[in-house]
Amino acid sequence: MKHQILTLDDFEVAGRTVLCRVDINQPVDKAAGRLKDTTRIRASLPTIEELADRGAKVVLLAHQGSDVEYQNYYTTRLHAAYLQEFLGREVQFVDDVVGPTARAEIARLKPGQILLLDNVRFVAEEQTLFETTLNLSMEEMACTLCVEKLAPLADLYVCDAFAAAHRAQPTLCGFEMVLPSAMGRLFELEYSVVSAIMEAPARPCVFILGGAKVQDAFAMMETVLSKGIADTVLCGGLVGNIMLTAQGHELGAASIDFLRSKNLTQFVEAGRSALASYANRIVLPVDLACVVSGARKEVQLSALADDESYIDIGEMTVARFSEHIQAAATIFVNGPMGVFEGTPSAYGTREVWREVARSSGYSVLGGGDSIAAASAFGVTSDLSYVCTGGGALLRFLSGEELPVVQALRYAASRFGVPERLAGRG
Numbered sequence: 201m202k203h204q205i206l207t208l209d210d211f212e213v214a215g216r217t218v219l220c221r222v223d224i225n226q227p228v229d230k231a232a233g234r235l236k237d238t239t240r241i242r243a244s245l246p247t248i249e250e251l252a253d254r255g256a257k258v259v260l261l262a263h264q265g266s267d268v269e270y271q272n273y274y275t276t277r278l279h280a281a282y283l284q285e286f287l288g289r290e291v292q293f294v295d296d297v298v299g300p301t302a303r304a305e306i307a308r309l310k311p312g313q314i315l316l317l318d319n320v321r322f323v324a325e326e327q328t329l330f331e332t333t334l335n336l337s338m339e340e341m342a343c344t345l346c347v348e349k350l351a352p353l354a355d356l357y358v359c360d361a362f363a364a365a366h367r368a369q370p371t372l373c374g375f376e377m378v379l380p381s382a383m384g385r386l387f388e389l390e391y392s393v394v395s396a397i398m399e400a401p402a403r404p405c406v407f408i409l410g411g412a413k414v415q416d417a418f419a420m421m422e423t424v425l426s427k428g429i430a431d432t433v434l435c436g437g438l439v440g441n442i443m444l445t446a447q448g449h450e451l452g453a454a455s456i457d458f459l460r461s462k463n464l465t466q467f468v469e470a471g472r473s474a475l476a477s478y479a480n481r482i483v484l485p486v487d488l489a490c491v492v493s494g495a496r497k498e499v500q501l502s503a504l505a506d507d508e509s510y511i512d513i514g515e516m517t518v519a520r521f522s523e524h525i526q527a528a529a530t531i532f533v534n535g536p537m538g539v540f541e542g543t544p545s546a547y548g549t550r551e552v553w554r555e556v557a558r559s560s561g562y563s564v565l566g567g568g569d570s571i572a573a574a575s576a577f578g579v580t581s582d583l584s585y586v587c588t589g590g591g592a593l594l595r596f597l598s599g600e601e602l603p604v605v606q607a608l609r610y611a612a613s614r615f616g617v618p619e620r621l622a623g624r625g
Contacts, residue, residue, distance in 0.1 A: 203391060205608045206382040206616075208247070208358070212623035214255035215311050216355035220247065220384065221261045221371050223361035223588065224279050228264070233278065239571060240363065240588050241282050247360045247384035248314060249287060257309035259354070260316040261297075261346075261371050263326065263364070273321050280316045291316055297323050298349040306353050320346065320371050331369050338607055341374030351378050356621060357611070360384025362391060365592040365604035373607040380618055381611035390587050391605070393564060394596055398429060402529035402562060405430050408521070408552065410437030411535020411569055414462075416594035418470045420534075423599040425478045432528075434483045434521050436513050436537035436548060438464065443484050446471025449501050451488075454509040483524060487514030489538070489545060496544040512538030513548035518555075525555045533565040534594065540573045550577045557582035566593040 201210060222244045227236040235241070251258045260283075265273035280293035292315045296302035302317055309315055320326045325344045341347060347370050351357075357375035359365075360383070364372055375381065383391070397405070407430040409417045417439045424430035435443045442459065445451055446468045459465050475482060488510040489498045498514040499505070513521075525531060533556055537548035550573075556563050557579035565574055566587035574580045587593050596602055617623070 201612065202388060203395065203605075204612060205391075205605070206380075206612045207388055208250060208382055208385065210617050210623055211356060211380070211382055211621045213251060213356060213621075215257075216621065217257040217259065217306065217309065217353055218251055218356045218358055219259050219261060219350060219354045219375060219379070220251060220358040221361050221375075222248070222384075223363040224262045224276070224283075225264050225363075226279070228274050228278065230274065235278055235282060237572075237575070238282055238286075239575075239586075241279060242286060243386050243588050244360060245283075245286055247358065247386055248283070250385065251358070252287075252289065252312050252314055255311040257306075257311060258314040259306050259309070259350075260314065261320050262316065263321045264319045265321060273319055276316055276319050283314075283316065287314075289314070294318065298345055303349065303353060306350070326369050326371060328367070328369075331367065336368070338368070338373050338377055338603075338610070341368075341370045342377035344370040344374055346370045347374040347378060351375055354379060357381040358384050359604055359608060360386045361604070362387045362587075363589040363592055365589070365602040366595040366600075368603040372604050376607035376611035379611070380615040380621055381608055383608055386588070390589060393585050393587065394589075394593060397530065397532055397564060398597065401429060403431060404524075404528050405530040406432045406434065406524050406528040406532070406561075408434045408436070408525075408531065408533045408556070409439050409535055410435070410537050410549075411567060412438055413535065413567070413591075413594060414438055414442065414464050414467055416591070416598060417535060418467050418474075419598035420594055421474060422470075423597065425474065425481060427599070430481070430532075432481050432483060432524050433478075434524060436485060436517070436521075436552070437535055439535065440485050440513065440537070441510065442467050443471045443475070443482070444501070446475055447484065450504060451510060452504050452506040452508055454507055458509055483520065485513045485517040486520060487516045488512065489514050489548070491542070491544045494544065496547065512545040515547075518548060518551045521552055522555045525552070525559050525561075528559060528561040531556055531559060531561045531563040532597075533563065534567045534570055536569050536573050540569075540576070549573050553577050553579050566590065
């Protein structure tokens with residue numbers, strides 16, 4: 201047991217049916233019939249392979265597509281093919297989730313076989329709108345369709361979806377109410393890595409915050425500064441622009457209009473509060489960049505134009521950030537420094553990411569855009585750890601107890617390890 205949660209080491213799985221919830225949600229090129237990225241699929245392999253090698257009958261549950269945009273939902277059939285290729289063993293697929301076909305295929309599984317069910321978000325109760333509208337308790341989740349139909353077929357539930365651990369949905373938090381449960385190897389690793397940052401980071405500890413998830417970034421900033429976790433916070437991207445506004449800089453109508461259009465000006469007051477309490481530990485940009493007629497233009501804060509939209513940090517800011525990065529013993533990165541997808545505005549994110557990769561400190565990077573940028577700039581292998589979690593990571597580092605962690609701890613307390621499943625722990 202780790203973190204009051206049971207692990208795979210605690211259970212004997214040979215001949216047992218294991219429901220394993222993974223997060224292999226990846227961007228899909230529907231026209232080409234392929235996945236654009238396989239990072240999360242590859243990260244899930246150790247748990248799946250271990251369960252199969254130890255003789256479990258492995259049933260994989262996964263979602264695909266944004267949790268609020270139904271048009272982005274897509275079958276997980278493609279994912280089965282990628283899993284089969286990477287594992288080098290057959291991965292069966294069924295285009296059903298809880299119906300008779302899925303249940304029949306689960307019943308037919310033999311030890312060591314792997315079956316991937318279709319996208320669990322095809323079931324309405326797995327959608328975020330369902331989650332936020334009804335706000336079911338975990339006990340109520342045990343009475344939902346997925347749990348009632350699939351739990352009777354299983355001996356053990358394993359959650360390896362740390363990236364979705366901030367979601368209170370039945371396939372994430374419902375099975376723990378009725379089945380012995382464990383965290384998978386990826387969940388165990390990622391939870392341990394981020395827990396170490398929160399509990400005892402090597403000093404100095406530097407957080408680099410940017411990107412578009414402003415609400416989560418500000419919650420995280422307050423937590424890591426107030427608790428003394430971060431010695432310094434470097435702010436770029438939209439977070440940096442909001443903090444500059446809070447500091448009294450006039451970013452110009454174009455930039456402010458963009459913040460208003462995204463309802464982000466509400467965080468200016470939070471920025472003022474943070475600066476009032478922690479000004480000596482917050483590092484802001486000293487120059488910004490915009491794109492004019494397709495060309496990059498850098499300006500110092502005293503020369504910002506009213507009609508330009510500032511979408512990157514400048515060279516002077518990169519140099520300033522670099523000093524803190526190279527002196528750090530722990531570096532946590534979440535959110536790019538600007539619009540990194542465009543060549544003229546990629547400079548800030550690219551150079552900061554390269555500085556992190558060159559650093560001798562222990563570096564942890566998380567979040568979808570951050571991972572995409574690391575991949576685009578070829579620095580992934582030079583980082584100490586790349587976390588698959590986005591929203592879950594941000595919520596955890598904001599001091600929130602994740603619903604899935606709560607559910608797994610409940611299962612450990614209620615069921616423990618039944619004698620029939622007692623294993624190596």
